[in-house]
Amino acid sequence: MTRAGKWYSGVVAAPGFIAIGSGPAGLSAAETFRDKHPHIPVRILSTDPALPYAKPPLSKEYLCGGxxxxxxxxxxWFARNRVDLVRGITVEHIDTANQHVVTAGGQIYPYWHLVIASGSVPVRLTIPGAETALSLRSFADAVALKMAVRYADSAVVIGGGLIGCEAAACLADRGIATTMVAAEAVPLQRRxxxxxxxxxxxxxxxxxxxxHGNSAVTAIEDTRxxxxxxxxxxxxxxxAATGVRPDIRLAEGLNTRDGRIVVDEHMHTSxxxxxxAGDVALAVNVTAGRPVPAEHWRDAAHQGRVAGLTAAGYPAVWDIVPGFSCTIGDSVLKYRGWGAHYEHSRLVEHRNGFTVWYEAGGEIVGALTFNADEDYQRAxxxxxSHAPLAS
Known part of the structure; x- marks a missing residue:
């Protein structure tokens, strides 16, 4: 069999359920489908050579020395539950007409149901010396960074996002003189x-x-x-903590918008x-009443479960309110809401913390809290209820 002049080696497995990606969305989808259908083949195809792992601790407990x-x-577990985890493999193409996926090595995996949960890829620096910067997206990245910490006296974290803040605090806690450089005036400003x-x-x-804000990095030279x-x-x-973008290179033939794959509340594509499910999906959240991007672990896992149930023939919708936490040293920020878009914000100071309420269209669309768990629950x-914040 050929496509674009390339030879494919042929079918290597029986058809069944396939999840592309071993992150929270792909793993949750496969687990859920297996639970409902004990005898249908279930397979996870992952580019990562490691067993599925939790990513949030990489920039927290793991990097901090725990x-x-x-x-x-x-x-x-995979053996007992007969979930075929194929690691270190790259899916090159999805043939939706014939319902199979093709790997970079030419193997063909047929499917009855397919979940694309390929996650995100880092936004790379495009400056001289960028190849010397370390990233923190995978377990392999975290291992390399943790080893490099042993020999460093000073560090620069490029980017003022969530992962950058967590990583910078960990580096400083380990005795390294740490500077964060960002284009914004303050960390997390855009969000x-x-x-x-x-x-x-x-x-x-x-x-x-x-x-060090309001600054752009122009080059990395040796230790400067x-x-x-x-x-x-x-x-x-x-x-380099310069953000990520959804990996939708396999979305050919599917409806996409804003760099994500369009799905309904059941995780169906077009x-x-x-x-x-997960980072690649722009899904309808029935509680929000509109499409909402999933950007964090908990949301991806829930979307994966919805996809697995839907594929298995059971009713399921994405209805939870997205949320996440960010740990900077001993300080924990908590967010709950529908994403980055808002029209107005209102900060309320507390004795030992604060809450920032975000509003759009006359209703609350998000809340960021620090030492304000009552507000987090209220959010x-x-x-x-799509309610406004009372004065």
């Missing part, structure tokens, strides 16, 4: 606004991280990071028997 159990399941960013900058400072104002920051270790009620 030894959390990252594995989501042992190899024995949460200037007032929240000011408070996060203070939290970073309290954890020993120097923040050069900035667009002509200055430089010393760093034996450079970490093609029969093909579903998408879910307001989000579910």
């Amino acid at each position: 030894h959390p159990n990252l594995d989501l399941h042992s190899a024995g 949460f606004g200037i007032e929240a960013g000011d408070r996060v900058a203070k939290i970073l400072s309290d954890n020993g991280v120097r923040f 990071v050069l900035l667009d104002d002509g200055s430089a920051v010393d760093g034996d270790l450079v970490v 093609v029969r028997n093909v579903y998408a 879910e009620r307001l989000l579910r």
Whole structure:
């Protein structure tokens, strides 16, 4: 069999359920389908050579020097549950007409139901010396970074997002002189606004991280990071925390929007028997009443479960209110809401923390809290009821 002049070696497995990706969405989908159909072949195809693992601890406990159990399941679990985990394999093409996927090695895996859960890929730096910067997206990245920490006296974290804040605090906690460089005036500004960013900058400072805002990195030279104002920051270790983008290279023939695969509340794509979940999906959340991007672990796992149930023939919809936490040293920020878009924000100071309420169209669309768990719980009620914040 050929496609575009390339020889494919042939079918290597019986048809059944396939999840592309071993992250929370793909694993949850496969687990759920297997639970409902004990005898239909279930397969996970993953580019990652490691057993499925939890990613949130990589920039928290793991990098900070702890030894959390990252594995989501042992190899024995996959064997006992007859879930075929194929690691270190890249899917090159999905043939939706004939219902099979083709790998870079030419193997063909036929499917009855397919879940695309390929996650995200890092946004790469495009500056001289970028190849010397380390990233923090996979377990292999975390291992390399953790080893590099042993030999570093100073570090520069490029990017002021969630992962960058967590990683910077961990590096500083391990005795490394750490500077965070970002294009925004304050950390997390694009996502949460200037007032929240000011408070996060203070939290970073309290954890020993120097923040250098309104700066673009122009090059990395040896142990220096050069900035667009002509200055430089010393760093034996450079970490690129420059964000990610959904990996939708397999979305050919599927409806996409805003860089994601369009799915309904059941995780159906525009093609029969093909579903998408996690970072790659733009799914309808029935509680929000509109499409909402899933950007975090908990949401991806729930979408995967919905996809697995739907593929198995059971009723399921995505209806939870998305949320996540960010740990900077000993400080934990919690967010609950529908994503980045908002029209107005309102910061409320508390004795030992704060809440930022985000509004659009006359209703609450999100809340960021620090030491304000009552507001965090209240936010879910307001989000579910589409209510405004009372004065």
